[in-house]
Amino acid sequence: MKSKAAVIPKQGIARNKRETRKADTMRDSNHALIELRLYVAGQTPKSLTALANLKKICSEHLPGRYRLHVIDLMERPQLAQGDQILAIPTLVRNLPQPIRKIIGDLSDTERVLVGLDVWETRS
Amino acid sequence: MAARKRRTIENSRKLPSSEKETLRTLQPLEKARTGIGGFDEVTNGGLPKGRPTIVCGGPGCGKTMFAMEFLVRGATQFDEPGVLMTFEETSEEMARNVASLGFDLKDLVARGKLFLDYVRVEPSEIQEAGEYDLEGLFVRLQHAVESIGAKRVVLDTLEAIFSGFSNSGILRGEIRRLFRWLKDRGLTTVVTAERGEGSLTRYGLEEYVSDCVVFLDHRVNDQNSTRRMRIIKYRGSSHGTDEYPFLIDEKGFSVLPSSSMRLHHAVSTKRISSGVEDLDDMLEGKGFYRGTSVLVSGRAGSGKSSLAAHFANAACQNGEHCLYIAFEESAAQATRNMRSIGIDLAQHMEKGLLQFEAWRPTQSGLEMHLLRVHKLVEQYQPDVVVVDPISNLMMGTSQEIHSMLMRLLDFLKNKQITAFITNLTKGYEGREQTAVGISSLIDTWILLRDVELNSERNRCLYLLKSRGMAHSNQIREFVLTDRGVRLLPAYAGTGTVLTGSARLADARKKMDETTGQEDSGGNGRRGSSEGVGHEIEGGRNSQAGDRA
Secondary structure, eight states, X not given: OHHHHTXXXXXXXXXXXXXXXXXXXXXXXXXXXXXXXXEEOSSOHHHHHHHHHHHHHHHHHSTTSEEEEEEETTTOTTHHHHTTOOSXXXXXXXXXXXXXXEESOOOOHHHHHHHHTOGGGTO | OHHHHHHHHXXXXXXXXXXXXXXXXXXXXXXXXXXXXXXXXXXXXXXXXXXXXXXXXXXXXXXXXXXXXXXXXXXXXXXXXXXXXXXXXXXXXXXXXXXXXXXXXXXXXXXXXXEEEEOOOOGGGEEEOSOOBOHHHHHHHHHHHHHXXXXXXEEETGGGHHHHOSOHHHHHHHHHHHHHHHHHTXXXXXXXXXXXXXXXXTTOGGGXXXXXXXXXXXXXXXXXXXXXXXXXXXXXXXXXXXXEEEEEETTEXXXXXXXXXXXXXXXXXXXXXXXXXXXXXXXXXXXXXTTOEEEEEEOTTSSHHHHHHHHHHHHHXXXXXXXXXXXXXXXXXXXXXXXXXXXXXXXXXXXXXXXXXXXXXXXXXXXXXXXXXXHHHHHHOOSEEEEEOGGGGOOSOHHHHHHHHHHHHHHHHXXXXXXXXXXXXXXXXXXXXXXXXXXXXXXXXXXXXXXXXXXXXXXXXXXXXXXXXXXXXXXXXXXXXXXXXXXXXXXXXXXXXXXXXXXXXXXXXXXXXXXXXXXXXXXXXXXXXSHHHHHXXXXXXXXXXXXX
């Protein structure tokens, strides 16, 4: 498990960078940038599902307004303390303040949106 | 390929723990010493090594203190670094809390002996959306353990995670996995848990930890609080099953083991002076046996404290260390008062031979007194201990008092310390009875009696018992002079033992009668030149011979 774990976040981060760049260009100045961090621990089914779900939600509901980092705690366990991570996967919304956390594989889109507090974008 | 590789990694990881398993079956259960005073005795060596232990109890019972001391002593005394994972208090708060016990957490962290991780569980900022597990907790724990090579782990109060997550099914599964995880890595773990209603812990954590469960209690009786500890379960090991009193003070946690069941203390044939020459004479001329317990009982003003002071004085003059525990007088007061009978306690205190400890008996519960005595004895390592008077501790039920005194005397005997205890008897209670029936615990019992006759009150002393020696059976008149206590020789008048002025009158009469016929049989000691003693010199011959 551990040996393969390293691959996923790299992909994730790489894709995020691309998305981030896109997000920067497409950013709507009326909306604050949403900074997200997804904490996973290796390439578990739950983590993979969470990442897939998150990408889908972001592209549907927050196009161009978000920046995503995927952090694999198997690689950098010391980062778990800072954001007070217990559950895996955990999605942390660092910005805008206050910090919000959503745990689980993010399969419940409504709850994710409630958790991220981004309803206004849909209206 | 990858799968095989993974398996080999797992195998190699598992190997040490399985080796340990086989070792364990061959040897008795390995234990990790906690370093907590008394606890290692009660458990015959400490907590089960490499296994989790639950420490449970109500709020304020000392769970965290126990856990912290286990961790800090492990890091400082047994070279076992530890991880502290707190769920309720931040690392800073924790460091501040235990600073009062003299534990410097920051220093330990800096030296790599300790790893602090505060896990904040904030339900309000967490939204659950789908399946999850608590791998984050494991990652943090693993990181902590690996970064300092920890052998010990404290999870204080793990149950806090129940407030943060709603899916108790997941939580329970993860907690089970956590304990398995800790065990596989051979980490000696203390998990604290709040007491629940009708169960040991609020969330039934004891279901997952089957190795050792320690219960701490804090109860209030008659406005005095006592802390007690009990080992509910200790798989694979014998342990004390009683409720043991414990104390948390500026030196940390200490448990008071109850009295040993067997009576096997070493005995000494050496003697120790009572400090009163005449009293030594009654005890075969040599005094008490060393390491025995001596009780002096009597009513108010019968001279108990004076005898105690003599004893302490004599011990100190022989260069021995004396711990004097007073419940009635302060050190200054006792020093002043004893000076009036010619005893200078201050010089011994200056030399450090006499340690005078005075405190109010109402200050705390029985166990606390007992523990305090224990700690003082451990601290000063005295040769003799004086408790004046023990009757001030008579609170609570007689059974409690009895067991406490038993523990105290037992403890002192085991240490070969001579105990000199005074007891205030009330009114005209039965003469062969102390307030709590401690006579069976006592080796030498001196009774001080008041005799009221002819409008005066005279003091008498006799030995009710003194195990293992041919002691005098006489009732002796007991006087306090400015040179200390003196026992006047028994004086028989016409058919009765006379004391006080009746004795003087009788002596005068006899002296008058015998004038002229010089008595040549007087072979007794020359008494002091003090008033009473002088006047009865003439009449002390034949009747005065002690049995001894």
